[in-house]
Amino acid sequence: MIIGWKNGWRRARRSLASGAVAFGVAAAGSAGAEPLKLEKDELKFGFIKLTDMAPLAIAYEKRYFEDEGLYVTLEPQANWKVLLDRVIDGQLDGAHMLAGQPLGATIGFGTKAPIVTAFSMDLNGNGITVSNEVWKEMKKHIPMGADGKPVHPIKADYLKPVVEKYKAVGKPFNMGMVFPVSTHNYELRYWLAAGGIHPGFYSPANITGQIKADAFLSVTPPPQMPATLEAGTIYGYCVGEPWNQQAVFKGIGVPVITDFEIWKNNPEKVFGVNKAWAEKYPNTHLAVLKALIRAAIWLDENNNANRPEAVKILARAEYVGADAKVIANSMTGTFEYEKGDKRAVPDFNVFFRYFATYPYYSDAVWYLTQMRRWGQIPESKPDSWYDKVAKDVYRPDLYLKAAELLIAEGKAKKSDFPFGTDGYRAPQKEFIDNITFDGRKPNGYLQQFPIGLKDGQKVTGADVIGG
Template identity: 75%
Template sequence: MTSARSRLNRRRFLANATALAGASTIALPGFAQKKDRPEKEVLKFGFIKLTDCVPLIIAYEKKYFDDEGLFVTLEAQANWKVLLDRVIDGQLDGAHMLAGQPLGASVGFGTKADVITAFSMDLNGNAITVSNAVWKEMKPLLPMEDGRVKHPIKADVLKKVVDKYKQQGKPFKMGMVFPVSTHNYELRYWLAAGGLKPGYYTAGDITGTSDADVLLSVTPPPQMPATLEAGTINGYCVGEPWNQQAVFKGIGVPVITDYEIWKNNPEKVFGVTRGWAEQNPKTHIAVVKALIRACMWLDASMANRVEAVKLLSKSNYVGADEEVIGNSMTGTFEYEKGDKRPLPDFNVFFRYHATYPFYSDAIWYLTQMRRWGQITENKPDSWYFETAKKVYRPEIYMQAAKALVAEGKAKESDFPMKSDGYRGPQEGFIDGIVYDAKKPNDYLRKFKIGLKADKSV
């Protein structure tokens, strides 16, 4: 991997050559001739070893960052907390983040900081896996279709297993990757839709296990399979390739994907601090341009996906077997060993305006933070709208999109040019509830399990 420093030296050489050329007609690379250069050229971005870090990998490997005059180093991080802390203190310029992290920081849950996003990295990509022992108890209770278990699997079947654990005086434990992660909210959503209480966050219980039927705890993504195999947890919700790894190793069974919990749900974002964005507006737009191009490339063909799988399998990126990564990245998903089914939209990077940072995506996360007690007090609808606009920045995204259109690298039809930042009312949830981002408190009132209005734990 070429170092950022050596690339910078090449950039300086070209810049000097431009100055020496004066009015001559020496042909130089496009970025060397640009007057509107990024404020900061050498950048370090963080990521977690998950399949959906791939837009950063492709932007780097395909030299889309280079095309923008950016010299980027990518660095794997130990866990989501370390990653967020390093962005906040400036050790990283930006990072692959959980969609809830900029929002959680903004409202002061866990860490208080001004973090924003102008780019959504993907849709879908997570699943819920249970141990072989739990699956052995669930499977006989499930309907069959053509000799296979019928999907999607609802949590009301798991409830019967959890009730049995309770009767035996045994806790039922599940892992998720971070308190403000999509995985936490998706797992909670699925459990609650099946009549299981996933617990509440309170001032005295920052673990979120108050009044819980299922005890949820944090485990870093790459450690999920080993933690399940050790028997420390009975199941988990995580991104790929760590569900398919459980199948590959024969230690667990994925029972449902997030696509089946909420069709085309937003997953990761690219996050930076507000201060960094204000100091480096041209750099920020350049980064978003490169990432948009990467996501376009990823959804352009299956051949590109296969190439991406090979890149992700490298030890400095995700480091899992190609077969494991390819199981979900190439349009299929394997539940039980040998039960591989088509799931073409399990990983979406550009289709359905996946890269646009919709306010409605932000508001959904905020409603779930309120539902489970991370936001302790009732908030008016206006608070949800204002907080979303503070953190999610589609106007920055659109500057990058329009620049790509002007350069002939994208078409206007690729982007939601006339969007007000909101998707329309969304269906496709496991419990049949319709989500309307313009009515967040009405949405919260629809749930049987969870906080609403002025309720507290």
């Protein structure tokens, strides 16, 4: 279903465009506030049909874009590659992106182009699901609680005997993730490796990511995950919602762990724009950031009181287009693992609290460490390189400018923003393998992993050399 309209005083015409949602402008800025002098007011943003595109949908539906004098069209994209390519070539002004996409593009893993982000869209929001057959085998090894239900978090240690059984009969254990530089790829790899299952290396000559792999990961677009699992092409996957809960509702798979349990309050998606676009339209960029921050505040305010309304919006065909009950399962603070095993996970989706929207340099560094760990960055880099790339791509300075404008307008509170930070989080310890991450010491972090490239190592052919 396509919805589109433009306001009468700006354009006296209606607009219907295939696969897109458009909204017009009634006023620029708020009463008593000096509006930004926009360099461009007609914008098109892309997204993938996932619940964490919510800040874009809410900024549109609640007229926050309108308040900033922006005419915005939201357009769903077929997959992450198409989305990124369209931002790079200018067909899209910006997009809902995987946190690793601006970094991967900037350093040249895949299409090389400078992409920046000044807004983190959410924390958490992903899960790992396995087929019913795999779950049946895993469950034999998982300890049970007094209530007869599996003890969580469920580690990949319990999947390892299943993978070994497949390996013994020459059957590759295939799993799906959404994109090579996706959070999902790195979270799935992190979980597998923490359980002693090698997820494979990349090399400049072999970008499958399956060198030395025990489990073979490949790309599947998010909405196709459940059907691909049901077809038996893959035996598990890592994806965002609603596609884990969809597997439960359809009875074809079991989510075994959320990314909140792999890395508590991990950064998930970002809003990305071409660097040249950001430089050409600085005030427009700030206006977009203001609208997105307001949307994030709305999504989390009053202890998630607005989530039921958000679920109804996201369920519509022009956004996620999934059953509202499926979306509500995670968006309203619960998560269903095995059918009937519904548990409270209040922070499964976080859009604003815990400074969720602030683009921390250390978040960027974590993604870069995982690119290096698995060979997407083929050669060792000094700590200073990680810091430089993070600061080239992540722009907290722009985020705080937008925040200051909202505070001056009375639309946000100063206490909601991390003014005074240097952009690095304190060392983080809440990972499933208990390894501490300090964004200021990326090489020291990489040295701690039993599985993964170390300083001085690189992948050549099927071998790891050096170090």
